[in-house]
Ligand SMILES: Nc1nc2c(c(=O)[nH]1)N[C@H]1C(S)=C(S)[C@@H](COP(=O)(O)OP(=O)(O)OC[C@H]3O[C@@H](n4cnc5c(N)ncnc54)[C@H](O)[C@@H]3O)O[C@H]1N2
């Protein structure tokens with residue numbers, strides 16, 4: 260669907276979307292096979308076998324050596340290619356000037372393009388430029404200029420973004436099913452492990468829908484002969500079965516009360532007239548048999564399936580469960596997650612100083628995971644300490660361990676070496692997505708927890724959360740995969756040449772004009788669309804903090820006025836439309 264009046268461009272865009280869909284369909288079976296293979300690979304190894312599969316980033320030599328003993332054929336083949344210069348030179352740890360720590364030197368060698376202030380030039384023309392200023396260009400490090408030896412090839416090894424998500428989802432779904440019984444007052448936010456089947460008819464008896472009179476046969480109706488057992492007040496809710504009502508009689512009845520046998524209809528109090536002197540009730544409107552009577556079983560019969568397994572317990576589900584007779588629900592336990600924040604440079608309070616920066620991920624990851632339905636322990640800050648990391652990984656009894664930072668190839672990036680050392684199985688080692696490409700998914704040995712390694716750059720970590728952690732947790736929690744949806748994008752978004760981009764966006768409804776449409780009415784009044792946000796560089800949180808979704812931008816980008824797939828942020832549906840101020 261296009262909302263631009265520019266016919267040739269609209270036709271191009273429609274063709275491009277169609278082609279993309281065709282390609283996606285053709286790729287789907289292929290991806291499915293790849294996912295199966297990867298899962299089988301990890302599942303099939305005994306815990307004694309080396310299972311560390313495919314490291315792909317440029318690495319320090321010591322790390323390469325550490326991994327050499329556990330390389331898979333895939334890794335060996337891929338790494339020898341040296342094809343990609345996209346990430347440019349690998350860090351040369353010897354290159355640091357005296358007095359500069361290896362970590363500092365390696366950080367510098369990547370270039371600091373994403374730290375530019377608004378207005379500073381960024382190298383967008385290169386096509387692989389970072390675009391990490393306030394624009395919406397492709398946001399990744401090009402690593403283009405240091406003149407050191409090229410990084411070892413990575414392209415072709417990173418898992419495609421969709422495949423990575425599918426793999427994570429299936430890994431989660433494949434975990435051994437567990438259930439727990441929770442009382443209704445503690446089940447909110449959990450997921451039904453079993454279909455919710457009605458334990459009763461609803462309503463469980465024929466019920467008056469209104470306050471008024473219940474009558475039998477044609478009117479007028481005699482009042483006062485029977486009181487239905489309710490005395491002067493008539494038949495009230497919560498009383499047991501009233502006496503049958505003879506033809507020609509009427510009785511006062513309250514909303515929710517049981518309908519007596521032989522009754523024809525309920526007449527609302529405002530639609531009836533009582534002749535007190537004669538003790539007769541007259542209808543002021545035509546009476547239709549059955550009116551204002553809710554028949555037993557109208558909503559469901561006992562045994563009917565009300566909701567499928569996998570449904571999230573919302574306040575409304577709690578209400579329905581109670582109505583249907585439940586005191587407890589059988590749910591899938593929330594996946595338990597340990598969060599390990601790596602990095603010696605992180606401060607937990609105050610202003611950055613002396614090269615130290617605030618930990619932006621510790622405060623963010625836990626609440627984000629909780630919004631995804633996980634039970635999360637307080638973040639543990641381990642610094643850059645390989646032993647502490649190994650200990651934390653091998654002693655965790657969580658379902659999932661999330662690490663932040665340390666996924667790349669710097670001298671103190673310990674995630675890969677430690678995983679190799681403990682014999683973890685890597686399911687995903689790098690994803691063809693920007694930002695966040697060094698993210699990884701592993702299974703710790705001997706049926707231990709899954710591990711999602713989030714890159715340290717904060718928006719890259721968000722990308723990893725949504726690419727790997729979200730589908731994995733969804734699977735572990737027994738929730739069905741989310742249906743993807745597409746929305747018109749207001750502005751053109753540049754694509755990465757090969758990889759998917761995730762770009763913060765905000766939903767809007769209204770008269771925003773689609774840039775690129777000559778008539779300016781590409782996204783017209785009342786049309787939902789998304790606006791890409793600036794400040795979307797890998798190290799930036801300013802864009803995502805104003806966003807309610809991430810646009811999935813395919814290689815090549817999306818034009819203004821065309822549709823783009825959206826990943827909702829987990830709290831977005833609870834928010835009113837946000838007016839981002841960074842667009
Ligand atoms: N030779 C290469 N170097 C790098 C590559 C590459 O492909 N080849 N990829 C770059 C990309 S892209 C990313 S993303 C980062 C990922 O690095 P790590 O996961 O190892 O993360 P760190 O080096 O520990 O940190 C990166 C960056 O983020 C800051 N950081 C870390 N943790 C936090 C936190 N909790 N709160 C705020 N900021 C944090 C850290 O100080 C660094 O500035 O690797 C590139 N390198």
Ligand code: MOO
Pocket residue numbers: 398399400692693694695696697714716718719720797798
């Ligand atoms: O560009 Mo990295 O991918 O910052 O995540």
